[in-house]
Amino acid sequence: MSATLLLARRNLGRNRCRLVASVGGVALALTLTLALDAIYAGVANQLTTYIDRAGADVWVAQAGVRNLHMVASWLADSVTDEVRAVPGVAGVTSILYSTDTIAARDERAVAYVIGLPADPSIGGPWNVVEGSDRVARGEITIDRGFARKAGVSIGDSVTVLGGEARIVGLSEGTANLLNSVAFVSFDDFRATRGGAPVVSFVLVRVVPDASPEAVAAAIERQVPSVTAQSRADFSAQERRFVMDMSADVISIMNVIGFVVGLAVVALTVYVATLARRREYGVLKALGARNTALYRVVSAQAALSVALGFLVALAVTGVIVLVVPRTGLGLELSISAASLAKVGLFAIVIAALAAILPVRQVSSLDPAVVFRRGTAI
């Protein structure tokens, strides 16, 4: 270890309280940024669960509809057959979709309500842990988490789409922070809309070896007034929606996290330098140059920021592990991009924090060490 680093480490480590404050402050600030990114990335991941798990290779929607969350998509019934006739299409399932409230006892929650045909090949619940994955008229499959919270089970009824439905199945993995997914019969759903001959999405499976993107393009060419997207594209659009909607909030919080982190590191480095004034004076008296002293101060800033970054990473890691167990329905995810961003923040913070004590060090009088009365 070089002498500079050794001195910096000693300066930092000798006073445990200051070390904790400095590393803790950086860690808090960086955790703020990292955890917030993880929350939004987690929400974005969760929002695409139905898109990812429904089993469709291509999603066909009303023209202009490129997202699922809370939107409306209504297509004429005839579109189902038109899509089926497109080359490369192996099978289709049409579903109805709306964002609705499901209520049971005193519990109510927002849900994507999916109207499923009697014998769906795709589009239904993918992990039914209790009961049936098929829904007939007057029946519903709901998320097990909601059922638990409401204290209902198979055979009980819930309010959905303005009517009542009896629970026949409980599924898992169908809930997130914002909503869950519930499945009712296609005919019940259609009846609540006055029986209009419409569907929301046509879910398409493509023939083996066909590219979903190519089939989606063919559907858009052959069927008027629809938007067709491969599952990957649809999923990516949904993620982008969450990110675009939360971009402003995230950037505000990033600025705040950055300023707070900078303030704490700058202050601790400044205070540490202040407290070690005598030692620096000794070094100067022994002939050390200002640059050597700057290096020690900068190394301190870098060390506390690096430690803070590691602690922030660990804390966020713990949050990511713990939060999904709290029943909030929230999963978090740390992305490489977010790590890179926060790492960059940390470097800039360390660099700026090291500037503050420059004047302190350079104006230091080597004679300070020889003065008896000077307080440390």
Place this chain on the structure above:
Amino acid sequence: MLLLAHRNLFRDRTRFLLSVAGVAVSIGLILLLAGYRSGVYRQSSSYLDNTPGEVVVAERGIRDFLGTSSALPAGAEEAVRQTPGVDRVIPVISQFVIFERHGRKDGFFLIGYEPARGGGPWKLAAGREPAAVDDLVIDRTAANQHAIAIGDTIAVLDRTMRVVGLSDDTTFWAGSIAFARITTLESLLRAPGLRSFLLVTPAAGVTPEALRDRLAVPATEVLIKSEVVANDRKLLARVYDAPIGLMVAIAFLVGVLVVGLVIYAATIERRREYGAIKAIGARNRTLYRVVTIQAFIAAAVGAIVGVVLAYGAGAVLVAWRPQFRVDIQPAAIGVVLAGSLLMALAAALIPARSVAHLEPAEVFRG
């Protein structure tokens, strides 16, 4: 003692400013976050606050205005209109629509209304209300952000619509409110006769509660407007309160750390003086008090600066992103000032140990 605390604190001006800045940033941040949160809540009820009607009729099971797509049963509007005690009924269709411009997605809460019956924009800043089926009124801030002017067209689902008016007071936490004719939404959603909500005004002499109890339309939910507003807020709270709470906690901790550190530094630097005081018989308690008074002075000055900072930062934020609204409530200021005292107390604990361990003999050491 006050004099000693005062001297310790003010002798090094940089350090005093640092401690004040630490508290100010922390208090300002907490206040700004609280103001942001209440601004979000205030915005969430702007449509219902500004549209006539005391009672809301929705699809059965639906108790909020923003979170879901309500579809009333056929004939509900007629049944409500014929109920005695009803003065005015405003039917609306609401649907969340995602659109994209310049590669960025944004959301509209699209409201379909009948201009003759009400429920449209309450503050039209430019242009006119929608008259033709493809006419659209959008929020002025959203229009500015996406560089949309009156006369421009936007793709909404499978339709190209022309912007004919710009409204104010309609920006929103997750997009903005846009207005079109009710028939436009019926055709966009391929649902002739669809109604999402009815906003009902009771006749003179009828209370909203009495009207609510009287409105017994099958397959509907009848609620007082304030209940719907409260439910919308609860929905928002699920999304907003956890991150905001986390940030307030972090801001508070940082404030404690900064004040604590500065006073700690002031204390170790004055170690000799404290030792001298101890040597002439002062107790630890006296020294604690000096440290605590220092913390309180720093916290009090910092809190005042913090309040000013919060208002300033709020103004900057709103100028930068006009869709946000920052409502700093007087009550929040009170809470935060109390919080700053708490901060001072916690911060005073940091240097307390070094004071207690101080040897009176320190002063005699060369």
